[in-house]
Amino acid sequence: MESDDWFFESIKRYKNLSMYDLLQYVTAMDWVSGESLCVGTSNGQKHEILELTLPDKMLADEKEAKLKKNNDFQVNTGGFPEKQIVDLKHLPDTRFCITAPKDSTSITLWEMGTTDTDLIQKHNTVTSVVSNNLCTYIDVCNDQTNKYIVFGSTLDNVTILDANNMKPIGDTSKSKDGDNISSLYLKSSNDVYICTNVGDIYHIDTRTSFHPVICHQHQICNKNTHWTMDHLNNQSNCLLQVSSDFDACYYDIRSSKTYLKQLDLYDDHVSRTNNSSLHVKSSADGTKFSINGLDGMVYIYNTLSLTLEDKILEPVFIHKGHVMNSETQTGSLYITSHLWHPWQQDLIISAASDCSLHAWQYNL
Amino acid sequence: MLVEAVYWQRLVERTLCWIAVCIWDLMMIHFHLDHCGALPYMSEMVGYDGPIYMTHPTKAICPILLEDFRKITVDKKGETNFFTSEMIKTCMKKVKAVNLHEVIQVDDELEIKAYYAGHVLGAAMFHVKVGQQSLVYTGDYNMTPDRHLGAAWIDKCRPDLLITESTYATTIRESKRCRERDFLKKVHDCVEKGGKVLIPVFALGRAQELCILLESYWERMNLNIPIYFSLGLTEKANHYYKLFISWTSQKIKNTFVQRNMFEFTHIKPFDRSYIENPGPMVVFATPGMLHAGLSLQVFKKWAPFEQNMVIMPGYCVAGTVGHKILNGAKRLELENKQTLDVRLSVQYMSFSAHADAKGIMQLISWCEPKNVMLVHGEAAKMDFLKNKIQQEFGIDCYKPANGETVTIQTLHNIPIDISLNLLKRAASFAGLKSPDPLKMRVLQGALVMRGNKLQLMDADQALKDVGLKEHNLRFTSTLYVEEDGASEKLAEKIYTLVKDKIKDHPTQYSTDGSISVSDVMITVSGDDEETKSVLVTWSHQDEELGSELMEILKNELPVTME
Numbered sequence: 001m002e003s004d005d006w007f008f009e010s011i012k013r014y015k016n017l018s019m020y021d022l023l024q025y026v027t028a029m030d031w032v033s034g035e036s037l038c039v040g041t042s043n044g045q046k047h048e049i050l051e052l053t054l055p056d057k058m059l060a061d062e063k064e065a066k067l068k069k070n071n072d073f074q075v076n077t078g079g080f081p082e083k084q085i086v087d088l089k090h091l092p093d094t095r096f097c098i099t100a101p102k103d104s105t106s107i108t109l110w111e112m113g114t115t116d117t118d119l120i121q122k123h124n125t126v127t128s129v130v131s132n133n134l135c136t137y138i139d140v141c142n143d144q145t146n147k148y149i150v151f152g153s154t155l156d157n158v159t160i161l162d163a164n165n166m167k168p169i170g171d172t173s174k175s176k177d178g179d180n181i182s183s184l185y186l187k188s189s190n191d192v193y194i195c196t197n198v199g200d201i202y203h204i205d206t207r208t209s210f211h212p213v214i215c216h217q218h219q220i221c222n223k224n225t226h227w228t229m230d231h232l233n234n235q236s237n238c239l240l241q242v243s244s245d246f247d248a249c250y251y252d253i254r255s256s257k258t259y260l261k262q263l264d265l266y267d268d269h270v271s272r273t274n275n276s277s278l279h280v281k282s283s284a285d286g287t288k289f290s291i292n293g294l295d296g297m298v299y300i301y302n303t304l305s306l307t308l309e310d311k312i313l314e315p316v317f318i319h320k321g322h323v324m325n326s327e328t329q330t331g332s333l334y335i336t337s338h339l340w341h342p343w344q345q346d347l348i349i350s351a352a353s354d355c356s357l358h359a360w361q362y363n364l
Numbered sequence: 365m366l367v368e369a370v371y372w373q374r375l376v377e378r379t380l381c382w383i384a385v386c387i388w389d390l391m392m393i394h395f396h397l398d399h400c401g402a403l404p405y406m407s408e409m410v411g412y413d414g415p416i417y418m419t420h421p422t423k424a425i426c427p428i429l430l431e432d433f434r435k436i437t438v439d440k441k442g443e444t445n446f447f448t449s450e451m452i453k454t455c456m457k458k459v460k461a462v463n464l465h466e467v468i469q470v471d472d473e474l475e476i477k478a479y480y481a482g483h484v485l486g487a488a489m490f491h492v493k494v495g496q497q498s499l500v501y502t503g504d505y506n507m508t509p510d511r512h513l514g515a516a517w518i519d520k521c522r523p524d525l526l527i528t529e530s531t532y533a534t535t536i537r538e539s540k541r542c543r544e545r546d547f548l549k550k551v552h553d554c555v556e557k558g559g560k561v562l563i564p565v566f567a568l569g570r571a572q573e574l575c576i577l578l579e580s581y582w583e584r585m586n587l588n589i590p591i592y593f594s595l596g597l598t599e600k601a602n603h604y605y606k607l608f609i610s611w612t613s614q615k616i617k618n619t620f621v622q623r624n625m626f627e628f629t630h631i632k633p634f635d636r637s638y639i640e641n642p643g644p645m646v647v648f649a650t651p652g653m654l655h656a657g658l659s660l661q662v663f664k665k666w667a668p669f670e671q672n673m674v675i676m677p678g679y680c681v682a683g684t685v686g687h688k689i690l691n692g693a694k695r696l697e698l699e700n701k702q703t704l705d706v707r708l709s710v711q712y713m714s715f716s717a718h719a720d721a722k723g724i725m726q727l728i729s730w731c732e733p734k735n736v737m738l739v740h741g742e743a744a745k746m747d748f749l750k751n752k753i754q755q756e757f758g759i760d761c762y763k764p765a766n767g768e769t770v771t772i773q774t775l776h777n778i779p780i781d782i783s784l785n786l787l788k789r790a791a792s793f794a795g796l797k798s799p800d801p802l803k804m805r806v807l808q809g810a811l812v813m814r815g816n817k818l819q820l821m822d823a824d825q826a827l828k829d830v831g832l833k834e835h836n837l838r839f840t841s842t843l844y845v846e847e848d849g850a851s852e853k854l855a856e857k858i859y860t861l862v863k864d865k866i867k868d869h870p871t872q873y874s875t876d877g878s879i880s881v882s883d884v885m886i887t888v889s890g891d892d893e894e895t896k897s898v899l900v901t902w903s904h905q906d907e908e909l910g911s912e913l914m915e916i917l918k919n920e921l922p923v924t925m926e
Binding site: 004005007008010011017018019020021022023046048052055071072073074075076077078079080115116117118119120325357 | 534535536537538539541542543545546548549552580581584585720721722725744745746747748751752755756
């Protein structure tokens with residue numbers, strides 16, 4: 001049987017592979033530290049926010065791992081948001097995280113438990129000046145002296161907050177552009193990069209004004225094409241974009257140079273792009289990038305190949321685990337989110353719409 | 365968290381000496397030592413003399429593990445004041461074995477019932493009922509079927525209280541497939557490099573499961589490295605599986621019917637002479653904790669070599685070689701004062717399954733308890749689960765500290781018979797051909813108690829049966845109203861007022877000038893120039909309506925105190 005074949009082959013193809021079933025599917029996640037992550041989950045009617053501690057075995061080196069007994073995630077703290085979480089970011093070096101709910105342009109600050117309780121509790125909520133019912137995205141940055149938060153759903157409702165007091169230091173409400181946003185990158189308290197749904201990249205320099213200025217524009221071939229963006233780790237001046245039409249774009253902020261490639265996917269790929277789940281992520285060392293949201297698999301590519309001659313990028317690895325182990329119809333399953341571990345080499349956490357959660361380290 | 369049975373025994377010694385008389389009966393959840401390890405101590409040394417219940421497999425397996433435990437603790441660790449082999453036998457003679465779903469009447473009030481818990485062979489969850497009140501204690505259970513045991517199951521028994529451990533409630537358990545994959549990877553990596561793999565096992569359950577797994581993998585990967593199992597394993601396993609086939613998973617039942625349990629293509633019986641054979645191999649051998657027998661013999665030969673591996677599949681009691689090497693010991697002192705260098709790779713692989721967060725929620729949804737109690741966890745780590753249970757099921761969830769008392773209010777239903785005539789009459793009022801038990805209705809009748817039996821019957825019939833005449837109580841009240849004119853005029857005014865205010869009772873104005881609201885009568889009398897008397901009369905059954913009418917009249921009419 002195909003799934004048995006995949007299972008046996010996985011012994012060689014993965015250094016480590018762990019699969020879990022949650023009660024609800026993950027809608028957003030972020031690292032709290034190298035040992036734990038925060039996830040937003042939902043079953044459509046009820047929603048949760050959980051802080052999960054990684055199993056010891058996953059982070060131990062090969063020598064230590066053999067005597068480690070623990071292969072399970074632990075729910076360290078948990079809470080009950082009223083609405084489904086569409087984006088989630090942990091505020092670095094704190095026990096707080098920020099979430100954006102569905103159909104709302106507000107964000108909520110949560111405290112992840114105290115010594116007396118394991119409940120994740122609301123601390124406060126901030127609403128943008130311009131409200132609408134679109135998906136709101138968040139980013140955070142830890143400047144040398146302070147922490148900042150940026151959130152927004154359209155070009156005219158991006159707000160930057162001082163994380164110490166959750167007070168706004170500026171917003172784009174005076175902008176005339178109201179294009180939908182798909183991702184935000186808070187490079188520093190002075191620089192915000194915004195990717196719109198159609199793939200345009202805007203920059204806000206907060207030292208001059210809070211007006212978004214376009215720095216890169218894609219030619220619109222298909223008006224339904226959806227783009228998303230992330231920055232390359234280890235190279236904060238480089239942005240990565242991916243589209244629902246399987247295009248990948250590498251954009252150098254300093255030189256404004258772009259490289260556009262076509263992504264090759266799995267042969268029997270069944271396209272079921274869920275725009276809100278389309279994510280591109282960079283590995284911790286920036287040498288790899290990965291995509292989810294196109295179907296039930298996670299695709300990994302070499303970053304370097306973006307700047308080379310080849311027009312089509314072949315994936316160096318495809319994680320088919322969710323599809324091979326799911327009871328859901330293959331065509332309807334999609335990956336909702338994935339993350340690279342901040343320091344454990346090649347360790348990825350991925351989550352799918354059938355409530356599965358995988359932690360895997362691939363072998364090349 | 366497993367508590368060493370010896371430690372628990374000491375705890376028992378301190379606490380049970382004075383509470384032994386208070387324990388009415390004892391139910392043994394399963395054969396793991398953290399649950400049954402102090403049983404002979406309690407019955408033979410502390411003096412508990414009540415009934416001891418356990419499932420048949422637990423009764424069969426307990427004495428074996430208790431004897432092993434006793435040997436290790438007394439012979440190897442030198443413990444004194446420990447139970448003897450004779451005490452184990454005497455204790456087990458007192459045990460009453462129960463079947464799944466069998467209702468056991470402990471006394472005229474207390475009854476217990478065992479449910480399948482998965483986890484290990486013979487493990488059970490117990491439903492305990494005293495009169496109207498009941499609780500379910502889960503012990504360790506598993507909601508995911510594995511290769512040799514099915515998943516726990518319970519019916520909609522709706523206990524007043526479900527007690528479950530919260531230790532694993534915050535665990536999101538790795539899928540069984542991944543643990544199997546991990547096991548296969550370790551074995552394959554070792555034998556691929558020419559190493560030998562020793563897997564010490566207990567005779568039951570896991571050995572069979574791991575053999576099936578390894579056989580499938582060897583077949584798929586076309587490997588020809590020898591795999592062996594010790595004969596002692598097969599004899600005991602076959603014997604127990606024949607006895608307890610109903611306790612295993614459907615897959616095992618099918619396999620057992622189709623072929624001999626240990627007939628494999630790639631797995632053969634082991635002979636001691638093979639220990640010295642060169643080259644890679646895999647060996648399953650008893651006992652599981654490396655404390656004696658073949659597994660220890662093999663271990664002694666293979667331990668000094670780095671390319672070899674031992675995979676410990678479970679918990680090991682302190683004092684055993686298994687326990688020492690799992691704690692990282694690199695040099696062991698053997699019985700003959702010789703030392704053994706442990707250079708082989710020591711791996712831990714637990715296949716013991718417990719319910720996790722998902723499993724606990726599932727169990728609650730199945731048995732529909734009215735309350736849940738979480739035990740065996742830290743207070744600050746149970747708020748989220750407590751809230752989750754309360755939100756999901758709308759029931760109270762408690763997390764008491766050690767020594768804390770929790771009082772739970774329970775609804776006490778009183779079962780009564782009902783006369784058929786009354787039931788049929790009530791159904792006909794509702795327009796039903798026969799009574800519908802799912803539709804709540806209020807019935808009126810007389811509750812009659814004969815001996816211990818209660819019956820609701822028609823009031824007339826009840827009076828007749830006891831030879832009593834029915835008395836009628838009637839209330840009459842007079843209001844004095846300052847109103848000029850004929851009394852008929854006031855009567856008409858009252859009629860209009862009452863008809864307007866009282867909508868759900870028929871109001872009639874008779875030719876004799878009286879007003880009736882259902883069975884409540886209102887009459888007005890008095891001469892034209894005088895204060896009118898308004899007489900209101902009703903029977904005790906119409907007290908509510910009568911009082912309401914009085915209020916209306918007092919509020920709306922110019923009533924005087926005269």
